Amino acid sequence: MILEVKNLQKVYGDKIVVNIEDLQIAAGETVGLVGNNGAGKTTFFRMLLDLIRPTNGEVLSKGENVMHNDNWKNYTASFLDEGFLIDYLTPEEYFIFIGSLNNLSVADVSAYLSQYGEFFNGEILNSGKYIRDFSKGNQNKVGIAAALMQKPEILILDEPFANLDPTTQIRLKKLLKEQTGNMTTFISSHDLNHVTDVCNRIILVEKGRVIKDFKTDENTLKELENYFSA
Amino acid sequence: MLSTFLSHQRKSFWRSRNRGSSIAGQIVLGFFMLYFFILALGAGFGMSHLLTYFFPNQDVIKSFNGIILYYFAFDFIMRMQFQELPTLSIIPYLHLKIQKSKIIKFLNVKALFSAFNLWPFFIFLPFCFIKIAPSLGAVTTIMYIVSIFSIMIFNNYMVLYIKRKSITNTLYTFLGLVVIAAFAALEYYKIISIMAGSDFVFRAIAAHPYYAFAFTLAAIAIFYFNSSFLRKNLYVEELSSKQEKKGSTDYAFLNRFGKVGELAALELKLILRHKRPRSAVILGFFFLFYGFIFYKEKAINTDAFGQMMFGAIFMTGVSIIIYGQFMFAWQSAHFDGILANKINFKDYIRAKFLLFTIGCTIITLLASFYGFLSPKLLLLHLAAYLYNIGFGTVVVLYLATLNYKRLDITKAASFNYQGTGATQWLLMFPYALTPILMYVPFGILNKPYWGLAVVGTFGLAMLLLRGFWVNYIAKRLELQRYKIAEGFRE
Numbered sequence: 074m075i076l077e078v079k080n081l082q083k084v085y086g087d088k089i090v091v092n093i094e095d096l097q098i099a100a101g102e103t104v105g106l107v108g109n110n111g112a113g114k115t116t117f118f119r120m121l122l123d124l125i126r127p128t129n130g131e132v133l134s135k136g137e138n139v140m141h142n143d144n145w146k147n148y149t150a151s152f153l154d155e156g157f158l159i160d161y162l163t164p165e166e167y168f169i170f171i172g173s174l175n176n177l178s179v180a181d182v183s184a185y186l187s188q189y190g191e192f193f194n195g196e197i198l199n200s201g202k203y204i205r206d207f208s209k210g211n212q213n214k215v216g217i218a219a220a221l222m223q224k225p226e227i228l229i230l231d232e233p234f235a236n237l238d239p240t241t242q243i244r245l246k247k248l249l250k251e252q253t254g255n256m257t258t259f260i261s262s263h264d265l266n267h268v269t270d271v272c273n274r275i276i277l278v279e280k281g282r283v284i285k286d287f288k289t290d291e292n293t294l295k296e297l298e299n300y301f302s303a
Numbered sequence: 304m305l306s307t308f309l310s311h312q313r314k315s316f317w318r319s320r321n322r323g324s325s326i327a328g329q330i331v332l333g334f335f336m337l338y339f340f341i342l343a344l345g346a347g348f349g350m351s352h353l354l355t356y357f358f359p360n361q362d363v364i365k366s367f368n369g370i371i372l373y374y375f376a377f378d379f380i381m382r383m384q385f386q387e388l389p390t391l392s393i394i395p396y397l398h399l400k401i402q403k404s405k406i407i408k409f410l411n412v413k414a415l416f417s418a419f420n421l422w423p424f425f426i427f428l429p430f431c432f433i434k435i436a437p438s439l440g441a442v443t444t445i446m447y448i449v450s451i452f453s454i455m456i457f458n459n460y461m462v463l464y465i466k467r468k469s470i471t472n473t474l475y476t477f478l479g480l481v482v483i484a485a486f487a488a489l490e491y492y493k494i495i496s497i498m499a500g501s502d503f504v505f506r507a508i509a510a511h512p513y514y515a516f517a518f519t520l521a522a523i524a525i526f527y528f529n530s531s532f533l534r535k536n537l538y539v540e541e542l543s544s545k546q547e548k549k550g551s552t553d554y555a556f557l558n559r560f561g562k563v564g565e566l567a568a569l570e571l572k573l574i575l576r577h578k579r580p581r582s583a584v585i586l587g588f589f590f591l592f593y594g595f596i597f598y599k600e601k602a603i604n605t606d607a608f609g610q611m612m613f614g615a616i617f618m619t620g621v622s623i624i625i626y627g628q629f630m631f632a633w634q635s636a637h638f639d640g641i642l643a644n645k646i647n648f649k650d651y652i653r654a655k656f657l658l659f660t661i662g663c664t665i666i667t668l669l670a671s672f673y674g675f676l677s678p679k680l681l682l683l684h685l686a687a688y689l690y691n692i693g694f695g696t697v698v699v700l701y702l703a704t705l706n707y708k709r710l711d712i713t714k715a716a717s718f719n720y721q722g723t724g725a726t727q728w729l730l731m732f733p734y735a736l737t738p739i740l741m742y743v744p745f746g747i748l749n750k751p752y753w754g755l756a757v758v759g760t761f762g763l764a765m766l767l768l769r770g771f772w773v774n775y776i777a778k779r780l781e782l783q784r785y786k787i788a789e790g791f792r793e
Contacts, residue, residue, distance in 0.1 A: 122643045126785040146645040156792065157640035159569065161576040166551045173565050174645045201549050203576065205713075 075100040075227060075257050076121070080130035083116050083281075091117050091281040093130075098257060100226070103249070105272035106261040107297065113281035114261040115153065118231050121259070122151055134227070150225035152216035152233070160205035164197050164215050167204060171219045185222050192218065192244050210236040217245065221252070228252070230260045234267050246271050265301070269294045308396075308409040336418070343425035350430040364438065367430055368505035369498030373483075374426070375454050376497075380479035382419055382462040389413040407533045411526070414463055423455045439509050446512035447505070453518035460525045467532060566646070566654035567661075573633060577712040580626065580633060587621040587666060594618055594673050594680075603677045606751040612739050612758075615683045618670055620691035622662035624731065627699030630655065631780075632710040635791035642788055648777040652700065656769065659696045663688060686755040689762030690738050697765065697772045698734045704779040707790025 078096040082089060091113040098104055106114050119125040121132055123139040131138045134145035151157070159167055172182040186198060196211055197218075204215055213236050220228060233249075234242050242264075249258060249271050262268040268275065269289050277285040277300065285300075287293070346353065354366040389410055396406055428448065436444040489495045508514045554571060557564035574580040597614025601607075617624065626633075634641060641651070667688040673680040738758045745754030765772070780787075 119639075124639050124642055124785075124788055143645075143647070146643075151643050153639065153643075156637055157643060159573075159637045159640060161573055162569075163549055163551045166572070169551075170565065170569060171644065173562065203549050206549075 074098065074133075075135055076259075077133040077136075078121075078130070079133065081117075081120060081127055081132060082129040083113070083120060083125065084128040089281055091120065091127075093117070093281070093283055096276070096283065096286075098259070100257050101255065102274055103258040103272045104260070104274045104276060105268035106259065106276050106278060107263075107265065107268055108261075108278035109301075111280075112278045114278060115231055116281075117278070118151075118153055118229055118259075118261065121229060122149070122153070145227075148226040149229065150220040150223040150227070151229040152213075152220045153229070153231040155209075155212055155216075158204050158212060158216055160212075161203055163203055164200070164207075167215060168219055168222065171222065175223050177222070182222070186218070189218055192241065192248065194241065208236075210238060210241070213237060214241065221248065226255075226257060228256055228258045228260075230258070232262060233260055234262055234264050242267065265294060265297045269297065305405070305409055305412060309412070312413065340421070340425060343422050344429075347426045347429035348433075350426070351434055363434060365502050366498075367434070368502040370501070371427070371451065371454075371505060372497060372501035373487075374423075375458055376483055376486075378419060378422070378455075379458050379462065380483065382417075382458060383465070383479065386417055386419060386459075386462050386466075388463060388466055403534060403537055406537065407530055410533060411460075411530060414459060417459070420455055420459060423451055427451050442512050443509050446508055446515040450505075450508055450515040450518045453515070453522040456522040457518065457525055460522070460529045464525060464529045464532065467529075467536075560657060562647070562650045563653045563657055566651060567657045570633075570654065570658055573712070574626070579710075579712045583625045584622065584662075587625055587662075588669075590618055590621045591666070591670055593621075594670065598673060598676055598680060603679060606679070607746070608683055608751050608755055609739060609742050609746040611680075611683060612687070612742055613735055615680075615687035616690065616695075616735055616738055619667045619684055619687045620663060620695050620734075622666055623659050623691055623695050623699055624734065626662070627659065627696070627703065628731070629706070629710050630700060630703030631787060632703075632706055632708060632791065633712055635709040636712070638788055638791045642784060648780050649773055652773050652777045652780065655700060656696055656773065659699075660692050663692050663696075682752070682755055686759035686762070687738070689759045689766065691762070693762035693765035693769075694737070695734055697776070698737075700772075700776045701779065704776065704783045704787070707787055709791045709793050 074097045076096075076098040078093050080095070081091060081093045083091040106117070108114055116125060120127050121134075121139070123132075123145075126140070131140070133139075134149065137144055139145050159170070162170065168182050168186060169179055172179070172185075177185070193214060197207075197214060200207075204212060207215070213233065217230060217233055220230065233245060237245060246267060249260070252258065258272075260268070260272070273289055275285070275287060275289055275293060275297070276283055277297070350367065351363050354361075354363050354370075358366040358369075428451075431444050431447050431451075435447055486495070486497050490498055552572065554564075554568045557568045557571070560567065574584060594614055597611050599610075602610045631638065667684055670684055671681060673684070738761075741758050741761060742754040745751065745757065
């Protein structure tokens, strides 16, 4: 198991925001986290990334508690929100900076970025703008591309499809599907179509608890739609 | 309508999110404002004494006439740097059923709410009533007031007009200051005299009071230009200062430091690309003149380094103190990213130390011009420098691990006390007091150079222990990371 969650709880005041007893994620799985607003998805992701201290329980990445050391950062890449972007850099500077953290040279980074011409739709590179001057959708693209560039074993994306135009949504799905197998992907989404399309396992959360956890098949979308319309 | 706008403004001020948390900061700010107003008022009422003090061989009214245009030239430069364009506040109204002219009126009225439009009243009016009224009569007094008021309005809208039309930057402000200084020098060597010019103008007004309306006309003209420009360009995109094409930069000199240099370069870009930290740095350069207050001839001659220590510490360490007091919070917008990425806490802290050392070294080198006053001051600066980079940096970074307040660095710096708490001010005491306390026993025993040596050696020792401090602060940061990250998310 590459990721294990044990008795993980986060309590704010008297409200339990996340309460996951046991969750095991095997290497290579593509997991979709689905739930309404306030289900605790982002809080959960933040605990996976050691950004919030859990009230109880632990997150084990390759068997090591993420709170205890930084080893997990060597093989984990993530993009949750704009708080992950350094918005006063140009996209190129940001990619080079992220690359340098992962020992990629400037040449490596540009070689990598050249594959992303289509994904960026010609709007990101050499645009003469700082990241903060981009639209939300384009900022998302920068964050996602920077995460993928790290060639991580674990990829964590919060609402990657939000704010993207339809073309880019389809391209992103393609990108994520291509990576399946060698990478463990954990994404959250409100878009049931996309999430069932990309993921081979769906975890449904409500009020911080795991309600359902199942492999996707042809009935999954129907099942989810039924759940959310009820 | 105008009153509705203004009431919205008032609400946006009182209800702003960070207000409640920084009441202490507001109070401190209030005291500062009060202090400056009292100073201005003091200058106003003491004007005749001040003028005789500075220009002893001249008629007071002539001197007064002489300084008015100087004041406004300086006022103009300062406005260029600090006065804000009141633009963003109109966005929510543009799409509503509100006439453009009303919005423009609102922008124009709002622009008047600036401290710059208060100083002239405090500084010049008392003199007008005390000296000018008795000797030149009521009409002249009124016309003096009219012209001062008009020049103030002229400056106010002229600056806004220039700012709206073009991109202004700090370089222009600096150039402006240089130009004024050049004129002052020319004045000193009696080559060209603005004072004489200014005196000529106001003498003319005294002789023919209605001349003052020329200023009023100029003010009205610029007000009109400004309004018509606004009317034609009432798009938020066009009203805020124009966008340049942004390029990527690489700081080659930092590359040799590896990942630490990479992080330092990141922070350097943060400083240069945001208004607030940039203003903080510029403020640091202004503080270079702080020494003239502290370095009195008597103190220098009697080797009273204790009295001058505070000035030296503050001046050479200003970059550490001003920038460091919001350490980590500068990066609050992307602190999550820093935590989630593969950044070693030790490298992160080392980068801060590196940046502080570079900044402090530059300022100390610049401050060496005080060596002309007395070479002793260079020794004092050396001690202060070693203390600052050795121990001051540690104090500041330690305090930073206790700071959980988010900072929005895109807002302007002047009189922006967001993210400031009472703790920040109180905790700066140990920073400044430690070296003074270290020096005092030697000062009492009349061994001033020993005192300096102790302060310097202490700093050097701490500098040699930097590896230890890096570990210590990295540990602290690791402990505090959840709290800090949570605070920075708001």
